[in-house]
Amino acid sequence: MKQKDGLSIGELSKQSGVNIETIRYYEKIGVMPAPDRSASGYRVYGADHLKRLSFVRRSRQLGFSLDEIRGLLRLVDGHAYTCAQVRELTLDHLTEIQRKIADLKRLKRVMEEMAAQCSGERAPECAVIDALFDTRPPAVEPSGRQPPMPTATSVMRRR
Amino acid sequence: MKQKDGLSIGELSKQSGVNIETIRYYEKIGVMPAPDRSASGYRVYGADHLKRLSFVRRSRQLGFSLDEIRGLLRLVDGHAYTCAQVRELTLDHLTEIQRKIADLKRLKRVMEEMAAQCSGERAPECAVIDALFDTRPPAVEPSGRQPPMPTATSVMRRR
DNA sequence: CTTGACCCTGTAGCGGCTACAGGCCCTAGG
DNA sequence: CCTAGGGCCTGTAGCCGCTACAGGGTCAAG
Incomplete structure (x- = not known):
C-alpha cells in the first residue's frame, strides 16, 4: 500500500x-x-x-522572507487570494529591491572615490585609511528606515 | 588622577x-x-x-565585515600596511558590491515581469502565483559563488 | 535617603540556514 | 547469514552582527 x-x-x-x-x-x-x-x-x-x-x-x-512566503502560502492555501493582494506584496518587494540597489550604488561611488585617491605606493598615510578614520558622519547613509530587513540579500548567498 | x-x-x-x-x-x-x-x-x-x-x-x-575590519586594523596597528594592500581590499569589496547590484537588478526585472502579468482582478489563477509555482529552475540565479557573504547588506540595516 | 540615570555581566534571540553527533534502517555483496 | 555503506532520524550548536533582556551595582541631584 x-x-x-x-x-x-x-x-x-x-x-x-x-x-x-x-x-x-x-x-x-x-x-x-x-x-x-x-x-x-x-x-x-x-x-x-x-x-x-x-x-x-x-x-x-x-x-x-520566509515570513512573506508564509503569507503568500496562506493566501494560496485558502484559495482566498485576489491577484491584487499578491501584486501588492510583489510591488512592495520591488520597492525594497529598488532601494537596496540605490544604497549599493551610493556605496559603490564612495568606495570608488576612496580607491581613486590611492596612489598604490607604500605610504604611512593612505587615503583610504584616512577616509575611514574620518570622524565626521559619512556620506553613505541608508536611504531610509528599514523593517527587519531579512530578505533579498539571500539571493546572494553562496549556492 | x-x-x-x-x-x-x-x-x-x-x-x-x-x-x-x-x-x-x-x-x-x-x-x-x-x-x-x-x-x-x-x-x-x-x-x-x-x-x-x-x-x-x-x-x-x-x-x-568585522573580519575584514580586523584585517584593516591589524595593518594599521602594525603601521605595516602599504596603500596597495588597502586598495586591494577596497577593490575586492567593490567587485562584491558590483555583483550584488547586478543580482538585484536581475531580480528586479523578474519581479517586474511577474507584476506586469497581473491583472489585479480577483482570479483563481494569478500570474504571480503561477510563476512562483513554476518548478523549472528560475531565471534568477546568483551570478557566482560567494564566500561567507556577511557584509555589504549591513549598510541597509535599519538605523 | 531616595530616586533615577547610568553602568556592569551574562545570556538568549533574530533570520535562514548549515553542520555536526549519535543513533536507526535498508539494501547489496560476500 | 553477516557486514559495509549509504541513507535517514532527532536534537543541538554554530554562523553574522548585532539587540534585548535580566538582575544587579554605582553615582549625582534633590
Missing part, C-alpha cells in the same frame, strides 16, 4: 534543489507541512510537496 | 554613533581593545578609542 509517487527526503531535495536539512527546517518552522512517514519513520513526500517546496525556493530566490 | 578626556561608554556611544551594547560586543570579539576601568569598574575611554571606533563604524557602513 505504498504511494505511487512517494519521494524520500533525499529525492525531494534533488528534485527541488533544496538542501535536506533546509527541508526539515522548513517543516519545523511550519513552512512545509509534515509529510507522511514510512513504517520506519522516514518522511514520504508526494507531488504536492514538491510543488510547494519549489514555490518556496523560487520565492526565496526572489528575495521574499 | 583621572584622565583629562575620560569618556564613559555612554559618551563614547553618543560621540561615535555606535550603540552601547555594540561597543561592548566589539570589545568582546576583539575589534575594540579593552579600556581602562574606573574604581567602580566603569569603562573609561580616551580619544584614541573614539578614533578607532569611528573607523570601525565607517568601515561597517561601507560594508566591510
